[in-house]
Each structure stands twice: as structure tokens, then as C-alpha cells.
Amino acid sequence: MGEESGMSNVIFFTDLEKFHDALAHFNIESFAGKKVPVKLHMGELKNKYFSKPEFVKHVIDELKMAHAEPYLFDTTVAYTGLRHSKTGYRKLAKMHGFTAKKIGCDVVIDDKGVPITVENREYEVAEHLVESTHIFALSHVKGHVATGMGGAIKNFGMGGVTKETKIRMHHGSRPIYQKDACTYCGACAEVCPFNALKVKENSWKQNMKSCFGCGVCIDACKSGALTYKDADFQYVLACATKACIQDKNVIYLNEIKRIARSCDCDPFAGPVICPDIGYLVSDDPVAIDKASLDLVNDVKKDVFEKENNISPLKQIKYGEEIGLGSPSYQLIEI
Ligand code: SF4
Numbered sequence: 304m305g306e307e308s309g310m311s312n313v314i315f316f317t318d319l320e321k322f323h324d325a326l327a328h329f330n331i332e333s334f335a336g337k338k339v340p341v342k343l344h345m346g347e348l349k350n351k352y353f354s355k356p357e358f359v360k361h362v363i364d365e366l367k368m369a370h371a372e373p374y375l376f377d378t379t380v381a382y383t384g385l386r387h388s389k390t391g392y393r394k395l396a397k398m399h400g401f402t403a404k405k406i407g408c409d410v411v412i413d414d415k416g417v418p419i420t421v422e423n424r425e426y427e428v429a430e431h432l433v434e435s436t437h438i439f440a441l442s443h444v445k446g447h448v449a450t451g452m453g454g455a456i457k458n459f460g461m462g463g464v465t466k467e468t469k470i471r472m473h474h475g476s477r478p479i480y481q482k483d484a485c486t487y488c489g490a491c492a493e494v495c496p497f498n499a500l501k502v503k504e505n506s507w508k509q510n511m512k513s514c515f516g517c518g519v520c521i522d523a524c525k526s527g528a529l530t531y532k533d534a535d536f537q538y539v540l541a542c543a544t545k546a547c548i549q550d551k552n553v554i555y556l557n558e559i560k561r562i563a564r565s566c567d568c569d570p571f572a573g574p575v576i577c578p579d580i581g582y583l584v585s586d587d588p589v590a591i592d593k594a595s596l597d598l599v600n601d602v603k604k605d606v607f608e609k610e611n612n613i614s615p616l617k618q619i620k621y622g623e624e625i626g627l628g629s630p631s632y633q634l635i636e637i
């Protein structure tokens with residue numbers, strides 16, 4: 304088990320019965336009387352792996368027991384589909400069982416943003432997050448095409464900002480091509496998850512319409528022929544997370560179950576690539592994602608990187624670099 308000692312503590316617990324005890328370590332009393340957005344990805348249409356309403360209700364009940372006023376919260380997405388609009392996302396949330404009647408709290412979808420600058424770039428953070436002093440992060444840990452793994456950092460870095468900021472972050476991670484350095488090895492085209500690149504003898508072509516801006520091709524190019532248009536997607540992701548949570552009281556819960564190859568945004572995210580592990584609770588987004596990754600690696604070494612051709616460690620290293628949190632942790636099983 305990837306256990307290290309350091310500044311942050313992470314509590315590992317094996318079932319929901321222990322959740323109450325874990326919360327007691329993280330100043331849950333300060334949530335009393337506060338309106339608390341519970342940041343949750345409520346799943347794309349046809350996705351089977353997102354966090355389930357029964358589990359989410361359990362978390363909401365715990366927050367209520369602590370006298371907080373929780374509500375489920377998420378933002379709209381940039382791509383087409385139900386989650387593109389507030390009305391569509393609310394409809395989908397209802398289809399997935401996230402209703403006030405079933406969960407016991409309001410479900411709020413909003414895409415109004417407030418600009419916040421981190422490391423010289425501006426991110427439009429959801430107004431609900433900006434206006435809250437206390438936030439609960441409920442993150443499902445799974446694979447991701449652009450980040451290898453999606454956990455707490457991904458939940459905020461992409462899920463906490465407006466669709467305009469989401470688009471800008473992705474576009475900034477598109478490749479800039481330098482012909483002189485290209486050896487036409489084809490490695491970039493091989494790993495592109497969206498078939499946006501075609502490489503033949505002395506020919507390199509990119510279909511911009513298919514390019515998602517994941518940056519995976521840039522990592523795969525060992526000749527230096529590809530560079531980021533603006534910045535590494537995992538770097539801006541860590542920065543956007545910081546924009547969402549800096550100066551807030553945040554408790555993070557990572558659900559490491561139904562660990563699919565791809566994210567909850569993907570209708571065809573399967574197969575499951577690692578057996579269920581459990582739940583982690585922490586007050587540090589970097590520590591909790593590092594602990595989640597270590598636990599998965601203990602069971603299936605480097606499975607996220609192998610499945611998605613990109614290292615999830617980058618977001619953790621960037622998170623440490625910009626002061627988002629610490630990858631050092633002490634794992635306590637309760
Ligand atoms: S990986 Fe780099 S060197 Fe190889 S074809 Fe792509 S751009 Fe050219």
C-alpha cells in the first residue's frame with residue numbers, strides 16, 4: 304500500500320458505516336448552519352458507473368446530521384447532449400435518480416461564472432462555489448482520456464468552471480506541430496483517442512474538428528515535434544481546481560468503485576479495469592487523489608496510464624507545484 308507520512312492525513316474506510324467517524328476528523332462542526340454545495344458529476348446519458356443516488360443520499364444525510372444545509376451541485380458541459388444546458392442536465396439528473404424526493408435536498412445546475420486568476424490565467428468559477436465558504440466534494444474515481452484518472456482534482460478543475468473556461472482549457476492543450484522535428488514515427492496518431500491525427504510517410508495531418516485538446520499526442524511525441532498551444536491540460540486542470548477551492552473549507556470524499564476505463568462523461572466508459580477498493584476522506588485534493596492512485600496501482604499497476612496512454616501523476620505533481628495541496632499522506636484504515 305502506498306503509504307507515506309507528511310502534512311496531510313487521509314482516512315481510508317471500507318464501508319459507509321464508517322463515514323461518520325471519518326468526517327469527525329475534518330472539522331465537520333464548522334459546516335453547521337452553512338449552505339453547502341455537494342459537487343457531484345451526475346453521469347452522462349447511458350453511463351453506468353457514476354456515483355449512485357443511494358450512496359449520495361447517505362452523504363447528504365450525514366451532512367444534515369451535522370446541521371449543514373447541503374444541495375447537489377454541478378455545472379453544464381461544453382459538448383452537445385443533455386448536460387449542455389441547465390434544463391437538459393436537470394432532466395438527466397432526474398433520470399439518474401437525483402431528485403429532491405430521493406436524495407432529500409435540492410439539485411442545482413448552474414453555469415454562471417466569476418473570473419478568478421490563478422498562476423496568471425483566468426478561470427470562470429461557478430458562482431455557487433465562489434459564494435460558498437464550505438464545500439463538499441463527492442468524486443468518483445475512474446479513468447479519463449485526457450488525465451489518465453479522474454478524481455477530486457478533475458471534479459473541480461473541469462466540473463467547477465463554466466463551459467467557456469472548459470473549452471479554453473481544452474483548446475490550449477492542442478498540439479502545435481513543428482515539421483522539422485518530426486520523424487513520422489506515428490506514435491502521436493497511435494495514441495490519439497479521437498482519431499484526429501493521420502501520419503504517413505512524410506505526411507502529418509490533424510483534423511481540428513476531431514481534436515478534443517487532451518494533449519495525449521504531445522506526451523507521446525519523443526522528438527519534440529509537438530508542443531502545447533498554451534499549456535498542459537493537467538496543469539490548467541490543477542490551476543482551475545485551485546481557483547474553485549482556495550480559501551474554502553472543503554471535505555473530499557473519493558469513491559473508488561466501479562473503476563471504469565473512461566470517465567462519467569463517457570456513455571461507453573467501460574470496461575471496469577480494477578476491482579472496487581472503497582472510500583477515502585480528506586481535506587486535501589492532491590493527497591486524496593494521490594492516495595486513490597496508489598491504492599489502484601497496488602491492485603492493478605499503472606492501469607490508468609496503460610488504458611489511457613497518459614500519466615495521471617501529472618495533475619498531482621502540478622497540484623503540488625502550485626500549492627493546491629500535498630501528495631504526502633498518512634493512510635489510516637478505520
Ligand atoms: S510522434 Fe512526433 S515525431 Fe512521431 S509522427 Fe507524431 S509528431 Fe512526428
Ligand code: SF4
Binds near residue numbers: 497516517520
Ligand atoms: S490533443 Fe488529443 S485529440 Fe487532439 S490530436 Fe492530440 S491526442 Fe488527438
